[in-house]
Amino acid sequence: MGVFSALTTAVTGMTAQSYALENISGNIANARTTGYKRIDTTFSDLVPDTALNRQIGGSVAAYSLATNTIQGDLQATRIDTNVAINGDGYFVVDQRASGIGANMQFDGKNLYTRRGDFDFDANGYLVNGAGYYLKGFKIDQTTGQLIGTQPDVIQIAKTQFPAKATTSIEFSANLPAYPKTNNADSTVPGSELLFNPASTFAASYPDSSALSASQPTTVIAGSEVTNFLTRSIEGGSVTVYDPLGQAVSVNLRWAKVDNGNPAAVPPTTGTWQLFVAENTGATGAAQVAYRSAGVNVTFGTTGQLLNPAGGSIQLPQLTIGGTAISTATNPIDLTLGANGLTQNGDVSGLIDARSIRQDGYTAGTLDRVSVNSEGAVIGTFSNGQMVALAQIATARFNADNSLKRLDGGAFEETVESGPPITGLGTSQLVGGNVEQSNTDIADEFSKMIITQQAYSANTKVISTAQDMLSAVFNIIR
Template identity: 70%
Template structure:
């Protein structure tokens, strides 16, 4: 029976090498397929049960060996919505069943892929080149909190980003110890001060000092000559309407020799109507004395915050009593030091409000967040991409389009990036090495030819047997 066994063994060898060649051809065919994972071939010998001194080499069987966990090269595409996983893990995706737009029906099953060439379709869904839809969790753009606990198909719409009213103005500046106002004269002590009680028809000092807290139109020239500009900033109301807020500083008193020492005192004014005349209010005092000690440190208000009173600028009401705007200095960013220019050195004036905006572009961060950039300058996370890892990633079941399905052997998915990172604007390429596949193809061809030679030899031996019988 040895000759006949040799024939069947050679046939299994041919079958095994044919199977290997099929995998090689598939790997080569998909060498340019994004996210493709090559399939290698492993061989196993099949040995019949026999006595120890009668054991034979046996026949062969071929099996597939997955390379799902072997990463391919990353290719920069410059498409913001493309993403590649650098490390372990798979994108969680789903398949569309029917419907369009918001009525699109999905299979509601989690599939997994390394193919990250995602882009928006007409309905705002992120879909890759194989037709799989990206899943994740939406993020509230206002609060920054993740919505829900389970990943769902992501849909990014170009809804308007709501406006936010200004509540804080971060102010960082140095005020000169000696302000060079138009009236300032070093030979005349006190000429640099506001002197609210002299030259004003209406006292613009704080109400605590007996003033009205306002500069009227008829006193505008006098006020401008006794104060210095402090910068300006644009603030927004709840509807996103912009209003320019101009700051102006006036020194009220210099420190007196002590004890007890009297600190340098300033008043801050906000422009309400710079074109005012007569008794119309032009500037409004924030009605708070701002003081500095002899080291230039702000000592009052103790909180470091200056509240802007309710006022109307250019017809727009700002800083209502229900939501006043605070000028925040933290007690350290506003100082009084000597400055030869005699002017305010406003290093930074920033506020936290903005007008409504529309989505301009979307990108993907290393943490797997879908980041939206809006026309109002806001950059906020819109969604968290779902990434899953498996204890046995090579045991996933392959599907069309570079997708995989969970199996008992692969174990349950572990959701989260882990030590991996997402690289936006990149796509993972096939992990097929053409040169290696050609080498395997040559070896496979030689092995196949050798098996055919075994069959030819066995056939000749059988012919000799038949000739004996004749």
């Protein structure tokens, strides 16, 4: 029976090597398939139950050995919606069940893939090259929180992003301790001030609504613009937006009203007033050219801001060019911060505006979509705004190699793999990249040569067993 057993064992060897060659063939065929995970072959000996002194080598069986945990190289594609996982984890995807376009229906079953060559289809869905649709969570644009607890197929609609009225202007600058206005004369004390000690404010500005040096003025009339400009300095300009997204340029001017009081508690070194241009073309006494913010801005001995204590000035109610900018219901705050506005010496005598930024914007349309390292789908709009539109759903498994393989580089959860663990853990997403196949061509060719030799060796065993049987048959001839 030994010769017949040898024949059987050789056949199992040939079968096992054929199985290994099939896996090698598949790996080589998918060497350029995005996200492909090669299948290796492992062999196991099958030993019959015999006495200790009669044990034999036995036959062999071949089994698949998954390599899902071995990452392929990442390759840049320059496509913003392509994304690769650097580390463990899978994208959560779904399949189309029926319908097309707006009537498309999905299976509603979570599948998993490393194939991240996602791109938009005609309906705004992100689908990869194998036809699997990316799943995730929508994001509330107001709160920034995820909507829902179960992932759904991501659909990005190219809708218009609404305009936002300006509510705050961040102003960071240094006001010169001695402003070099057109009226400033170093030989005339106080000539740099808005309130010239040589005359009263009312006399200087008879057509303007004024109080005194100790209280802010209200407006500068058009007939007094020239006089006002010679006693103030340019403070910069910023474009703001009304609730409809209309852009209006707001011009600021600063005027120093006194040089402080060393005896005050705390001592001061200067007080300023902020004016906003309302109608620079105003000419008459009844026309308003500049409007005051109505706040005395006071500095301490080291140039630090003392007043307003909160570091914020509310702009007056303004209508510029027929557009209401700062209103009672939608005021604009000029935020100065603790160190945003200072008063220090400056040889130029001009305002050094370090930063003027505001928070409003006009309406915009979606220009491009990209994915960040945390898996947020970021929309960039034509108005310059960048908004998180959705969060990609990802998952990990305790036993990745026990997932069931499906067509197109997808996997299905099994009892052996365990349930999915939400999130990527320490892994990261890399936008604009895809993961390549983890097949090593050189390694596969080496295994193919070894497999071929093993197969040939088994055929040699069959030939030898046949010769031995022929010798037996020849005995009786």
